[in-house]
Amino acid sequence: MPGRGTPETGRLCLSPDIAHTKSSQLFETERIVALISIVWAILLLLVQWYIAWGGGRIEFSAPSGRAISGIIYNFTIAMLPSHKESISKHPMKFVIGLLMHIGVFISIVKVLILLISPGTAPIIPNFISILLGISVICGFYLFVRRIITVDLRSMSVPDDYISILLTIGLMIMAIAHETGQILSGAFLIYASIIYFYMPLGKLKHVLFFFIARAEYGGRLGYRGVYPVHNSVKERSGG
Amino acid sequence: MKITSPENPADVEKTARDALRRAVRGSGAYHMEACVRCGLCAQSCHIYLTDPVPENHPAVKASKVVSLFRRYNTLLGMIAPGLVGARRMTPETLDELVEVVYGRCTCCGRCGINCSIGADVGSIMRIGRTVLASVEKVPPNLQAVVQNQLTTGNQMSIASDELKSTAEWISQDLQMETGFEDVRIPVDEKAKRVVYLINPREVKFFPLSLSAAAGVFHAAGESWTISSKFYDVTNYGMFSGHGNDAAEITRQAVEEAIDLGAEEIVLSECGHGFRSFRWEGPNWMGKGYPIPMRSMLDVMLEYIESGRIKVDPSKNTERVTLHDPCNLVRWGGVVEQQREILKRVCGDFVEMTPNREQNFCCGGGGGMLSMSEYGERRVLSGKIKADQISATGAKIVATPCHNCADQLLELNKKYKLGIEIMAVCELVFNALSDKK
Secondary structure, rough: OOOOOOOOHHOOOOOHHHHHHHHHHHHHHHHHHHHHHHHHHHHHHHHHHHHHOOOOOOOOOOOOOOOHHHHHHHOOOOHHHHHHHHHHOOOHHHHHHHHHHHHHHHHHHHHHHHOOOOOOOOOHHHHHHHHHHHHHHHHHHHHHHHHOOOOHHHHOHHHHHHHHHHHHHHHHHHHHHOOOOOHHHHHHHHHHHHHHHHHOOOOHHHHHHHHHHHHHHHHHHHHOOOOOOOOHHHHHOO | OOOOOOOOOOHHHHHHHHHHHHHHHHHHHHHHHHOOOOOOHHHHHHHHHHHHHHHHOHHHHHHHHHHHHHHHHOOOHOOOOHHHHOOOOOOHHHHHHHHHHOOOOOOOOHHHHHOOOOOOOHHHHHHHHHHHHOOOOOOHHHHHHHHHHHHHHHOOOOOOOHHHHHHHHHHHHHHHHHHOOOOOOOOOHHHOEEEEEEEEHHHHHOOOHHHHHHHHHHHHHOOOOOOOOOEEOOOOOHOOOOOHHHHHHHHHHHHHHHOOOOOOEEEEEHHHHHHHHHHHHHHHHHOOOOOOOEEEHHHHHHHHHHHHOOOOOHHHHOEEOOOOOHHHHHOOOOOHHHHHHHHHHOOOOOOOOOOHOOOOOOOOOHHHHHHHHHHHHHHOHHHHHHHHHHHHHEEOOOOOOOHHHHHHHHHHHHHOOOOOOEHHHHHHHHHHHHHO
């Protein structure tokens, strides 16, 4: 039974039975495309991880600390505003970036729900739709900032602009779908484009964020740099 | 500045590409793939903070290296390079990279630990150096220091006889100063427990540092010696990016210590020396060391804590602050030892802000001191450190690194700080209770 998650039937000028059959067939095709795109994204990301690993590095020095402690630290304490200047010196930019990523995450979850259970009634409440709207605004802010800030512009390549526009588009599509403005199939096809592009451009940081942070934390943990045991007061000379 | 030697561009590209492929494996590639160019690292870089132009932005600098990586290691970089800003390694792009990785970055790693993603930008820049070194594009002054180390055993080409005579007169002075009749600097003595590696600058310009270490070893009753052939704790191969050179410099010093029958190698106070010997050396050589290796800071703290030496903090009355060398602290994990020592040997020790793993580079890291072409930028970038020092009101800046000490001496003159720069062991030596 179509709900807000699959608003197709009310938008086609055919008899309800025919419309339902045709839209079901179409939707099935779009689901398959979306699934293929997700498999492509996962496989290609894993292949790139494997290539980047390249047999790995053998560490010949004797340890001073534990790599695992450094990894845990780098994913927890080291990410706190008190321990990371990219947050403490740029709190608003951090919040804006975070809000945008929350919107992307919600959109991705929405895609997955649609794939797994197309007939499910909407689980995204209205306030999350509003949050998605805020995420879109944040995304546009980051896009414009990249254009007008000299430093950012000088390090940016077309992929940077394409990636952010694609993700803004995904969130807009999620809102449009949620409010019944577009069909589920259209939403899935758009999401498929994102998944096909994900392992090619900067969106691949969805995986490499975790790998890089783990490797860095592990290396510093092995050397006894991480975890840092001192309080913020001590570290700031207090 | 064009440093390149005319070579077949295809050969240059192949050599550089192979070097890049080897260098990024299992680490660097992750960080190059992870950087999203958010730009939030700028405020963490001392070079950018003192000269905020895009060319000094850490992410802009890293992107110059990453663009070469993308061309050969990513699908879009191969089929649509313009889309991801991928560039081929031509003699021109590599020439452009020279100033970026040697002249605008000390590879201090501060931007990396503050990165929103966790991308190790310092290592990305070092990979850039490795690529350039593979095609002989290391700035000549820096490479000259490496050549000195390879051909003479030390970066200042000090002959063995000169070292021996310096050790002799330092020993005589030390006997008079301390009242210890049998204190001396043992050279080339076999079967001593410790072989001590020193910075050749201690022999040439800063004998007080070597003298202080000898006094501390004597007071602790340590069995130690230095080699007259391979005693250099520095390794400019780490700065140049030549892994093979760095490995050879490491090998000659470690094998010399083993030949002398040492049970342990102790490294003098040197930031990059510690990092290169303790952490990078075994990886350059492809094997671990048969004997342990520690910093002199570890050893001195052990002496104090075990009661092998007695110290009196009232002998160092001036206010002392501590500069953390990046390679020793942020890259090396020697963080608290120097603090524990200074708290015990100084009457008035204060931290500068920020400190420890968040310390700012003094500006002299990454081999900058040997590259006179970037001297003006180096001194300008030290303004952050000068301001940090001024804020403490300290009269003495202790730093366990001779490279940093050289830079701090220059900052002292330029910014009229009115400070004295000392090695930690000099303060320990001053505080020895038993000497006259």
